[in-house]
Amino acid sequence: MTPVQRLEGDPMHTELMDVAISSRLRSFPRAAWAYVRRAPGTYIWLAILLVTSVVMRNLPPDVLAQVLGDRSTNLHHLAEDPVRVLISSAFWLAGGGWITYFISFNVFHVPAERWLGTLRWLWVVVIAHVGATYISEGALYWAIRHGHAPASAVNTLDIGVSYGLAGVIAVLTYRIGAPWRYLYVAAVLAFFAVPLLVDLNFTAIGHFTAALLGLGCYPLVRSRRGTWSPVEAVRRVRRMRAVS
Template identity: 30%
Template sequence: MARLGTGTGTCTRTGTGTRTAGLLDGMPQQRRSPQAARAAEAVPVRLPSVRRPWLLLPSPAATPFTLAYAAVLAVTSLVSAVADPSLVHALQQGSSTDVAHLVRAPMGVLVASALWIAGGVLTPYAFGFLLVLTALERRVGALRAAGVFLLGHILATLATEVPVGFAVLAGHLPGTSVHRLDYGISFGVAAATGALAGLVAPWLRWILLGLIGATIAQSLIAFTDPMTGWGHLISLVIGVATWPLVRYWHRSRTAAAAPRGG
Protein backbone atom coordinates (compact mmCIF):
# COMPACT_ATOMS: atom_id res chain seq x y z
CA MET A 1 0.00 0.00 0.00
CA ALA A 2 1.43 3.39 -0.98
CA ARG A 3 1.97 5.85 1.82
CA LEU A 4 1.98 9.60 1.36
CA GLY A 5 3.97 11.66 3.81
CA THR A 6 6.63 14.27 4.26
CA GLY A 7 10.24 13.19 4.36
CA THR A 8 13.71 14.09 3.23
CA GLY A 9 13.93 11.56 0.43
CA THR A 10 13.05 12.16 -3.21
CA CYS A 11 12.15 9.83 -6.05
CA THR A 12 13.60 9.82 -9.55
CA ARG A 13 12.56 7.60 -12.46
CA THR A 14 15.08 5.93 -14.73
CA GLY A 15 14.71 3.71 -17.73
CA THR A 16 14.79 0.57 -15.60
CA GLY A 17 12.23 1.55 -12.97
CA THR A 18 12.01 3.85 -9.96
CA ARG A 19 15.04 4.73 -7.82
CA THR A 20 14.60 6.30 -4.40
CA ALA A 21 17.19 8.90 -3.57
CA GLY A 22 18.06 10.82 -0.43
CA LEU A 23 17.87 8.66 2.66
CA LEU A 24 17.83 5.45 0.64
CA ASP A 25 20.77 6.18 -1.67
CA GLY A 26 22.93 3.56 -0.01
CA MET A 27 20.46 0.67 -0.45
CA PRO A 28 20.89 -1.68 -3.43
CA GLN A 29 18.14 -1.48 -6.04
CA GLN A 30 16.66 -4.44 -7.91
CA ARG A 31 17.24 -3.99 -11.61
CA ARG A 32 14.43 -4.92 -13.95
CA SER A 33 14.45 -5.54 -17.65
CA PRO A 34 13.00 -2.83 -19.92
CA GLN A 35 10.12 -5.18 -20.76
CA ALA A 36 9.24 -5.63 -17.06
CA ALA A 37 9.45 -1.90 -16.46
CA ARG A 38 7.11 -1.14 -19.37
CA ALA A 39 4.67 -3.80 -18.16
CA ALA A 40 4.65 -2.36 -14.65
CA GLU A 41 4.00 1.14 -15.95
CA ALA A 42 1.17 -0.13 -18.17
CA VAL A 43 -0.88 -1.49 -15.25
CA PRO A 44 -3.91 0.82 -14.89
CA VAL A 45 -4.76 2.38 -11.56
CA ARG A 46 -7.98 0.87 -10.23
CA LEU A 47 -10.17 3.30 -8.34
CA PRO A 48 -12.65 2.02 -5.76
CA SER A 49 -15.93 1.33 -7.49
CA VAL A 50 -19.16 2.90 -6.25
CA ARG A 51 -21.58 0.24 -5.05
CA ARG A 52 -24.47 -0.11 -7.45
CA PRO A 53 -27.87 -0.23 -5.72
CA TRP A 54 -29.17 -3.18 -7.76
CA LEU A 55 -26.43 -5.37 -6.31
CA LEU A 56 -28.41 -5.33 -3.06
CA LEU A 57 -31.10 -7.41 -4.76
CA PRO A 58 -30.88 -11.06 -5.88
CA SER A 59 -30.26 -11.98 -9.52
CA PRO A 60 -30.43 -15.31 -11.40
CA ALA A 61 -26.72 -15.45 -12.20
CA ALA A 62 -25.13 -14.09 -9.02
CA THR A 63 -27.57 -15.27 -6.32
CA PRO A 64 -29.64 -18.21 -7.60
CA PHE A 65 -30.29 -19.61 -4.11
CA THR A 66 -31.67 -16.36 -2.71
CA LEU A 67 -33.78 -15.70 -5.81
CA ALA A 68 -35.27 -19.20 -5.92
CA TYR A 69 -35.91 -19.25 -2.18
CA ALA A 70 -37.57 -15.81 -2.34
CA ALA A 71 -39.86 -17.07 -5.11
CA VAL A 72 -40.92 -20.05 -2.97
CA LEU A 73 -41.59 -17.78 0.01
CA ALA A 74 -43.64 -15.46 -2.20
CA VAL A 75 -45.81 -18.40 -3.30
CA THR A 76 -46.41 -19.67 0.24
CA SER A 77 -47.17 -16.12 1.41
CA LEU A 78 -49.70 -15.74 -1.40
CA VAL A 79 -51.30 -19.03 -0.41
CA SER A 80 -51.54 -17.94 3.22
CA ALA A 81 -53.15 -14.66 2.14
CA VAL A 82 -55.81 -15.98 -0.25
CA ALA A 83 -56.50 -19.58 0.80
CA ASP A 84 -59.07 -20.68 3.33
CA PRO A 85 -57.78 -19.92 6.85
CA SER A 86 -58.46 -23.45 8.05
CA LEU A 87 -56.42 -24.88 5.18
CA VAL A 88 -53.56 -22.46 5.85
CA HIS A 89 -53.57 -23.36 9.54
CA ALA A 90 -53.49 -27.07 8.70
CA LEU A 91 -50.56 -26.57 6.30
CA GLN A 92 -48.59 -24.51 8.78
CA GLN A 93 -49.38 -26.87 11.64
CA GLY A 94 -48.13 -29.76 9.51
CA SER A 95 -44.91 -27.80 8.85
CA SER A 96 -44.37 -26.89 12.49
CA THR A 97 -41.10 -27.93 14.12
CA ASP A 98 -42.75 -28.73 17.43
CA VAL A 99 -41.58 -31.67 19.50
CA ALA A 100 -44.32 -34.00 18.24
CA HIS A 101 -43.41 -33.43 14.57
CA LEU A 102 -39.66 -33.55 15.23
CA VAL A 103 -40.07 -36.99 16.80
CA ARG A 104 -42.12 -38.36 13.89
CA ALA A 105 -40.55 -36.70 10.83
CA PRO A 106 -37.60 -34.47 11.79
CA MET A 107 -36.10 -33.83 8.34
CA GLY A 108 -39.44 -33.18 6.69
CA VAL A 109 -40.61 -30.53 9.14
CA LEU A 110 -37.19 -28.90 9.44
CA VAL A 111 -37.34 -28.20 5.71
CA ALA A 112 -41.07 -27.46 5.51
CA SER A 113 -40.99 -25.01 8.41
CA ALA A 114 -38.55 -22.82 6.48
CA LEU A 115 -41.00 -22.42 3.58
CA TRP A 116 -43.23 -19.97 5.46
CA ILE A 117 -42.76 -16.39 6.65
CA ALA A 118 -44.67 -15.51 9.80
CA GLY A 119 -46.75 -12.52 8.75
CA GLY A 120 -46.05 -12.77 5.01
CA VAL A 121 -43.61 -11.11 2.63
CA LEU A 122 -44.26 -7.58 3.93
CA THR A 123 -42.62 -8.22 7.30
CA PRO A 124 -39.16 -6.91 8.32
CA TYR A 125 -37.80 -10.46 8.26
CA ALA A 126 -38.69 -10.79 4.57
CA PHE A 127 -36.84 -7.55 3.81
CA GLY A 128 -33.90 -8.65 5.93
CA PHE A 129 -33.91 -12.04 4.22
CA LEU A 130 -33.45 -10.46 0.78
CA LEU A 131 -30.68 -8.06 1.80
CA VAL A 132 -28.73 -10.43 4.05
CA LEU A 133 -28.93 -13.58 1.92
CA THR A 134 -28.11 -11.63 -1.25
CA ALA A 135 -25.03 -10.06 0.34
CA LEU A 136 -23.88 -13.34 1.87
CA GLU A 137 -24.38 -15.36 -1.31
CA ARG A 138 -22.47 -12.81 -3.42
CA ARG A 139 -19.52 -13.24 -1.07
CA VAL A 140 -19.43 -17.00 -0.45
CA GLY A 141 -21.58 -18.62 -3.14
CA ALA A 142 -24.99 -20.27 -3.29
CA LEU A 143 -24.37 -23.62 -1.59
CA ARG A 144 -22.34 -22.11 1.23
CA ALA A 145 -24.92 -19.37 1.89
CA ALA A 146 -27.63 -22.02 1.95
CA GLY A 147 -25.51 -24.07 4.35
CA VAL A 148 -25.13 -21.17 6.79
CA PHE A 149 -28.86 -20.42 6.64
CA LEU A 150 -29.86 -24.05 7.22
CA LEU A 151 -27.25 -24.48 9.96
CA GLY A 152 -28.77 -21.66 11.98
CA HIS A 153 -32.33 -22.76 11.22
CA ILE A 154 -31.78 -26.40 12.20
CA LEU A 155 -29.49 -26.01 15.20
CA ALA A 156 -31.46 -23.18 16.78
CA THR A 157 -34.71 -25.11 16.28
CA LEU A 158 -33.30 -28.21 17.95
CA ALA A 159 -31.72 -26.14 20.74
CA THR A 160 -35.11 -24.64 21.63
CA GLU A 161 -37.44 -27.58 21.02
CA VAL A 162 -35.45 -30.46 22.55
CA PRO A 163 -35.47 -28.85 26.03
CA VAL A 164 -39.25 -28.49 25.72
CA GLY A 165 -39.55 -32.22 25.12
CA PHE A 166 -37.43 -33.04 28.17
CA ALA A 167 -39.37 -30.54 30.29
CA VAL A 168 -42.65 -32.21 29.31
CA LEU A 169 -41.23 -35.65 30.17
CA ALA A 170 -40.10 -34.34 33.56
CA GLY A 171 -43.52 -32.85 34.26
CA HIS A 172 -42.35 -29.22 34.26
CA LEU A 173 -44.46 -28.32 31.20
CA PRO A 174 -47.94 -29.46 30.13
CA GLY A 175 -48.30 -32.04 27.38
CA THR A 176 -49.75 -29.43 25.02
CA SER A 177 -46.29 -27.85 24.80
CA VAL A 178 -45.16 -30.53 22.33
CA HIS A 179 -47.69 -29.16 19.82
CA ARG A 180 -46.69 -25.48 19.84
CA LEU A 181 -46.80 -23.81 16.42
CA ASP A 182 -43.24 -23.13 15.28
CA TYR A 183 -42.31 -22.20 11.71
CA GLY A 184 -40.60 -19.41 9.77
CA ILE A 185 -37.25 -18.17 8.46
CA SER A 186 -36.14 -15.93 11.31
CA PHE A 187 -33.56 -18.37 12.76
CA GLY A 188 -31.90 -18.73 9.36
CA VAL A 189 -31.93 -14.97 8.79
CA ALA A 190 -30.33 -14.36 12.19
CA ALA A 191 -27.58 -16.89 11.45
CA ALA A 192 -26.94 -15.43 8.00
CA THR A 193 -26.77 -11.92 9.50
CA GLY A 194 -24.24 -13.09 12.07
CA ALA A 195 -22.12 -14.70 9.34
CA LEU A 196 -22.36 -11.67 7.04
CA ALA A 197 -21.17 -9.41 9.85
CA GLY A 198 -17.78 -11.14 9.66
CA LEU A 199 -17.38 -10.21 5.98
CA VAL A 200 -18.13 -6.49 5.99
CA ALA A 201 -16.33 -3.38 7.21
CA PRO A 202 -16.05 -3.03 11.00
CA TRP A 203 -18.42 -0.05 11.20
CA LEU A 204 -21.12 -1.94 9.31
CA ARG A 205 -20.40 -5.13 11.27
CA TRP A 206 -21.25 -3.51 14.58
CA ILE A 207 -24.33 -1.82 13.13
CA LEU A 208 -25.64 -5.19 11.93
CA LEU A 209 -24.90 -6.94 15.21
CA GLY A 210 -26.23 -4.02 17.22
CA LEU A 211 -29.54 -3.85 15.36
CA ILE A 212 -30.29 -7.55 15.50
CA GLY A 213 -28.97 -7.78 19.06
CA ALA A 214 -31.28 -4.97 20.19
CA THR A 215 -34.24 -6.66 18.50
CA ILE A 216 -33.48 -9.97 20.22
CA ALA A 217 -32.97 -8.29 23.60
CA GLN A 218 -36.28 -6.47 23.28
CA SER A 219 -38.03 -9.76 22.54
CA LEU A 220 -36.43 -11.48 25.51
CA ILE A 221 -37.28 -8.61 27.87
CA ALA A 222 -40.90 -8.57 26.67
CA PHE A 223 -41.04 -12.32 27.42
CA THR A 224 -43.90 -12.83 24.96
CA ASP A 225 -42.24 -15.83 23.28
CA PRO A 226 -39.02 -16.64 25.18
CA MET A 227 -38.31 -19.84 23.22
CA THR A 228 -38.27 -17.96 19.93
CA GLY A 229 -36.22 -15.15 21.48
CA TRP A 230 -33.59 -17.59 22.71
CA GLY A 231 -33.64 -19.28 19.31
CA HIS A 232 -32.81 -15.98 17.64
CA LEU A 233 -29.93 -15.42 20.04
CA ILE A 234 -28.59 -18.94 19.49
CA SER A 235 -28.81 -18.64 15.71
CA LEU A 236 -27.01 -15.28 15.78
CA VAL A 237 -24.19 -16.82 17.83
CA ILE A 238 -24.04 -19.71 15.34
CA GLY A 239 -23.61 -17.22 12.51
CA VAL A 240 -20.83 -15.38 14.35
CA ALA A 241 -19.12 -18.72 15.04
CA THR A 242 -18.84 -19.29 11.27
CA TRP A 243 -16.62 -16.21 10.74
CA PRO A 244 -13.37 -18.18 10.21
CA LEU A 245 -15.12 -20.44 7.72
CA VAL A 246 -17.00 -17.77 5.74
CA ARG A 247 -13.88 -15.60 5.60
CA TYR A 248 -11.93 -18.52 4.17
CA TRP A 249 -14.71 -19.15 1.63
CA HIS A 250 -14.73 -15.47 0.68
CA ARG A 251 -10.94 -15.36 0.20
CA SER A 252 -11.04 -18.53 -1.90
CA ARG A 253 -13.89 -17.21 -4.02
CA THR A 254 -12.16 -13.85 -4.53
CA ALA A 255 -8.87 -15.52 -5.46
CA ALA A 256 -10.60 -17.83 -7.95
CA ALA A 257 -12.34 -14.87 -9.61
CA ALA A 258 -9.20 -12.73 -9.82
CA PRO A 259 -7.54 -12.51 -13.26
CA ARG A 260 -4.33 -14.53 -13.50
CA GLY A 261 -1.23 -13.09 -15.11
CA GLY A 262 0.15 -14.90 -18.12
Protein backbone atom coordinates in the same frame (compact mmCIF):
# COMPACT_ATOMS: atom_id res chain seq x y z
CA MET B 1 -20.88 33.33 -32.16
CA THR B 2 -23.00 32.74 -29.07
CA PRO B 3 -24.18 29.09 -28.80
CA VAL B 4 -27.94 28.54 -28.85
CA GLN B 5 -29.20 26.92 -25.65
CA ARG B 6 -31.98 24.41 -26.10
CA LEU B 7 -34.92 24.78 -23.76
CA GLU B 8 -36.80 21.93 -22.16
CA GLY B 9 -39.68 22.57 -24.52
CA ASP B 10 -37.40 22.24 -27.56
CA PRO B 11 -38.48 19.26 -29.74
CA MET B 12 -34.86 18.13 -30.04
CA HIS B 13 -34.45 18.14 -26.25
CA THR B 14 -37.68 16.18 -25.83
CA GLU B 15 -36.60 13.63 -28.42
CA LEU B 16 -33.24 13.09 -26.72
CA MET B 17 -34.98 12.63 -23.36
CA ASP B 18 -37.36 10.07 -24.89
CA VAL B 19 -34.44 8.14 -26.37
CA ALA B 20 -32.60 8.12 -23.03
CA ILE B 21 -35.69 6.94 -21.12
CA SER B 22 -36.43 4.27 -23.73
CA SER B 23 -32.85 3.01 -23.56
CA ARG B 24 -33.01 2.74 -19.77
CA LEU B 25 -36.32 0.89 -19.90
CA ARG B 26 -34.92 -1.60 -22.42
CA SER B 27 -31.83 -2.21 -20.32
CA PHE B 28 -33.77 -2.66 -17.06
CA PRO B 29 -34.76 -6.34 -17.60
CA ARG B 30 -31.13 -7.25 -18.36
CA ALA B 31 -29.90 -5.36 -15.30
CA ALA B 32 -32.56 -6.95 -13.08
CA TRP B 33 -31.71 -10.44 -14.36
CA ALA B 34 -27.99 -9.83 -13.79
CA TYR B 35 -28.79 -8.72 -10.24
CA VAL B 36 -30.88 -11.82 -9.52
CA ARG B 37 -28.35 -14.24 -11.05
CA ARG B 38 -25.74 -13.21 -8.52
CA ALA B 39 -27.87 -14.57 -5.65
CA PRO B 40 -29.89 -17.44 -7.16
CA GLY B 41 -30.55 -19.25 -3.89
CA THR B 42 -32.10 -16.21 -2.25
CA TYR B 43 -34.43 -15.47 -5.15
CA ILE B 44 -35.52 -19.08 -5.64
CA TRP B 45 -36.37 -19.12 -1.94
CA LEU B 46 -38.30 -15.85 -2.26
CA ALA B 47 -40.20 -17.20 -5.29
CA ILE B 48 -41.30 -20.28 -3.34
CA LEU B 49 -42.29 -18.12 -0.38
CA LEU B 50 -44.37 -15.94 -2.70
CA VAL B 51 -46.27 -18.99 -3.94
CA THR B 52 -46.90 -20.34 -0.43
CA SER B 53 -47.93 -16.88 0.77
CA VAL B 54 -50.56 -16.70 -1.98
CA VAL B 55 -51.75 -20.17 -1.00
CA MET B 56 -52.00 -19.09 2.65
CA ARG B 57 -54.12 -16.08 1.70
CA ASN B 58 -56.61 -18.24 -0.18
CA LEU B 59 -57.03 -21.15 2.22
CA PRO B 60 -59.89 -21.27 4.75
CA PRO B 61 -58.62 -20.74 8.32
CA ASP B 62 -59.22 -24.34 9.40
CA VAL B 63 -57.47 -25.77 6.34
CA LEU B 64 -54.58 -23.31 6.73
CA ALA B 65 -54.12 -24.33 10.36
CA GLN B 66 -53.94 -27.96 9.28
CA VAL B 67 -51.47 -27.25 6.46
CA LEU B 68 -49.14 -25.23 8.67
CA GLY B 69 -49.47 -27.62 11.58
CA ASP B 70 -48.42 -30.51 9.34
CA ARG B 71 -45.23 -28.61 8.46
CA SER B 72 -44.41 -27.37 11.95
CA THR B 73 -41.08 -28.25 13.55
CA ASN B 74 -42.73 -28.95 16.88
CA LEU B 75 -41.60 -31.62 19.30
CA HIS B 76 -44.09 -34.15 17.97
CA HIS B 77 -42.93 -33.86 14.35
CA LEU B 78 -39.23 -33.61 15.24
CA ALA B 79 -39.56 -36.94 17.01
CA GLU B 80 -41.42 -38.67 14.16
CA ASP B 81 -40.42 -37.02 10.86
CA PRO B 82 -37.65 -34.45 11.45
CA VAL B 83 -36.17 -34.15 7.94
CA ARG B 84 -39.51 -33.47 6.27
CA VAL B 85 -40.61 -30.73 8.66
CA LEU B 86 -37.17 -29.11 8.90
CA ILE B 87 -37.25 -28.64 5.12
CA SER B 88 -40.93 -27.83 4.59
CA SER B 89 -41.17 -25.39 7.52
CA ALA B 90 -38.61 -23.13 5.82
CA PHE B 91 -40.95 -22.42 2.90
CA TRP B 92 -43.86 -20.94 4.84
CA LEU B 93 -43.98 -17.54 6.54
CA ALA B 94 -45.03 -17.29 10.17
CA GLY B 95 -45.91 -13.60 9.88
CA GLY B 96 -44.81 -10.20 8.64
CA GLY B 97 -45.90 -10.62 5.03
CA TRP B 98 -43.93 -11.50 1.92
CA ILE B 99 -42.95 -7.90 1.13
CA THR B 100 -41.31 -7.54 4.54
CA TYR B 101 -39.21 -10.63 3.92
CA PHE B 102 -38.46 -9.55 0.35
CA ILE B 103 -36.82 -6.44 1.78
CA SER B 104 -35.04 -8.37 4.55
CA PHE B 105 -33.73 -10.98 2.12
CA ASN B 106 -32.36 -8.29 -0.19
CA VAL B 107 -30.69 -6.46 2.69
CA PHE B 108 -29.09 -9.53 4.31
CA HIS B 109 -29.33 -12.75 2.28
CA VAL B 110 -28.36 -11.23 -1.08
CA PRO B 111 -25.05 -9.68 0.06
CA ALA B 112 -24.26 -12.78 2.11
CA GLU B 113 -24.84 -15.14 -0.81
CA ARG B 114 -22.81 -12.96 -3.17
CA TRP B 115 -19.97 -12.78 -0.67
CA LEU B 116 -19.91 -16.42 0.40
CA GLY B 117 -21.18 -18.11 -2.72
CA THR B 118 -24.43 -20.04 -2.82
CA LEU B 119 -23.15 -23.26 -1.22
CA ARG B 120 -21.51 -21.65 1.82
CA TRP B 121 -24.44 -19.27 2.25
CA LEU B 122 -26.78 -22.27 2.22
CA TRP B 123 -24.68 -23.99 4.86
CA VAL B 124 -25.01 -20.97 7.15
CA VAL B 125 -28.79 -20.96 6.64
CA VAL B 126 -29.10 -24.69 7.32
CA ILE B 127 -26.88 -24.59 10.41
CA ALA B 128 -28.84 -21.68 11.88
CA HIS B 129 -32.26 -23.08 10.94
CA VAL B 130 -31.69 -26.64 12.12
CA GLY B 131 -29.52 -25.83 15.13
CA ALA B 132 -31.80 -23.12 16.49
CA THR B 133 -34.86 -25.31 15.94
CA TYR B 134 -33.46 -28.18 17.98
CA ILE B 135 -32.11 -25.99 20.77
CA SER B 136 -35.30 -23.93 21.10
CA GLU B 137 -37.52 -27.01 20.99
CA GLY B 138 -35.18 -28.67 23.46
CA ALA B 139 -35.74 -25.74 25.82
CA LEU B 140 -39.49 -26.17 25.34
CA TYR B 141 -39.21 -29.88 26.10
CA TRP B 142 -37.35 -29.04 29.32
CA ALA B 143 -40.08 -26.56 30.25
CA ILE B 144 -42.77 -29.19 29.68
CA ARG B 145 -40.91 -31.81 31.72
CA HIS B 146 -40.53 -29.41 34.65
CA GLY B 147 -44.08 -28.10 34.58
CA HIS B 148 -43.28 -24.67 33.15
CA ALA B 149 -45.27 -25.32 29.97
CA PRO B 150 -48.38 -27.43 29.27
CA ALA B 151 -48.07 -30.87 27.71
CA SER B 152 -50.02 -29.60 24.69
CA ALA B 153 -46.99 -27.45 23.80
CA VAL B 154 -45.50 -30.46 21.99
CA ASN B 155 -47.75 -29.43 19.09
CA THR B 156 -46.85 -25.72 19.17
CA LEU B 157 -46.75 -24.16 15.70
CA ASP B 158 -43.16 -23.49 14.64
CA ILE B 159 -42.59 -22.53 11.01
CA GLY B 160 -40.82 -19.77 9.14
CA VAL B 161 -37.53 -18.46 7.82
CA SER B 162 -36.46 -16.25 10.71
CA TYR B 163 -33.85 -18.59 12.22
CA GLY B 164 -31.98 -18.81 8.93
CA LEU B 165 -32.25 -15.06 8.52
CA ALA B 166 -30.90 -14.44 12.02
CA GLY B 167 -27.90 -16.66 11.31
CA VAL B 168 -27.11 -14.82 8.09
CA ILE B 169 -27.53 -11.42 9.76
CA ALA B 170 -24.94 -12.50 12.33
CA VAL B 171 -22.45 -14.03 9.88
CA LEU B 172 -22.33 -10.74 7.96
CA THR B 173 -20.34 -9.45 10.94
CA TYR B 174 -17.25 -10.88 9.25
CA ARG B 175 -18.02 -8.98 6.03
CA ILE B 176 -17.84 -5.58 7.74
CA GLY B 177 -14.49 -3.92 8.36
CA ALA B 178 -13.28 -2.73 11.77
CA PRO B 179 -14.25 -0.76 13.78
CA TRP B 180 -17.78 -0.92 12.33
CA ARG B 181 -17.77 -4.71 12.74
CA TYR B 182 -17.82 -4.42 16.53
CA LEU B 183 -20.69 -1.95 16.52
CA TYR B 184 -22.62 -4.21 14.16
CA VAL B 185 -22.18 -7.40 16.18
CA ALA B 186 -23.08 -5.56 19.39
CA ALA B 187 -26.28 -4.29 17.77
CA VAL B 188 -27.14 -7.76 16.43
CA LEU B 189 -26.64 -9.47 19.80
CA ALA B 190 -28.59 -6.76 21.61
CA PHE B 191 -31.46 -7.02 19.10
CA PHE B 192 -31.83 -10.77 19.65
CA ALA B 193 -31.06 -10.70 23.39
CA VAL B 194 -33.69 -8.14 24.40
CA PRO B 195 -36.64 -10.51 23.74
CA LEU B 196 -35.03 -13.02 26.11
CA LEU B 197 -35.31 -10.45 28.89
CA VAL B 198 -38.73 -9.10 27.96
CA ASP B 199 -40.62 -12.32 27.19
CA LEU B 200 -38.60 -15.51 27.50
CA ASN B 201 -40.04 -18.15 25.16
CA PHE B 202 -38.76 -20.81 22.79
CA THR B 203 -38.92 -18.49 19.77
CA ALA B 204 -36.75 -15.85 21.46
CA ILE B 205 -34.32 -18.60 22.45
CA GLY B 206 -34.30 -19.81 18.85
CA HIS B 207 -33.51 -16.40 17.37
CA PHE B 208 -30.67 -15.71 19.81
CA THR B 209 -29.29 -19.21 19.25
CA ALA B 210 -29.46 -18.74 15.47
CA ALA B 211 -27.45 -15.52 15.77
CA LEU B 212 -24.80 -17.29 17.87
CA LEU B 213 -24.67 -20.14 15.36
CA GLY B 214 -24.21 -17.60 12.57
CA LEU B 215 -21.25 -16.12 14.42
CA GLY B 216 -19.96 -19.65 14.91
CA CYS B 217 -19.83 -20.13 11.14
CA TYR B 218 -16.54 -18.24 10.97
CA PRO B 219 -14.65 -21.32 9.65
CA LEU B 220 -16.92 -21.18 6.59
CA VAL B 221 -16.17 -17.53 5.88
CA ARG B 222 -12.58 -16.90 6.96
CA SER B 223 -11.21 -17.66 3.49
CA ARG B 224 -13.50 -15.09 1.86
CA ARG B 225 -11.66 -11.88 1.09
CA GLY B 226 -12.86 -8.31 1.12
CA THR B 227 -14.57 -6.25 3.77
CA TRP B 228 -17.26 -3.62 3.51
CA SER B 229 -16.96 -0.21 5.17
CA PRO B 230 -19.91 2.21 5.40
CA VAL B 231 -17.50 5.14 5.17
CA GLU B 232 -15.98 3.83 1.94
CA ALA B 233 -19.46 3.14 0.58
CA VAL B 234 -20.50 6.75 1.17
CA ARG B 235 -17.30 8.02 -0.44
CA ARG B 236 -17.89 5.82 -3.46
CA VAL B 237 -21.40 7.18 -3.90
CA ARG B 238 -20.11 10.74 -3.66
CA ARG B 239 -17.45 10.06 -6.29
CA MET B 240 -20.04 8.57 -8.63
CA ARG B 241 -22.27 11.62 -8.19
CA ALA B 242 -19.35 13.95 -8.83
CA VAL B 243 -18.50 12.14 -12.08
CA SER B 244 -22.10 12.14 -13.26
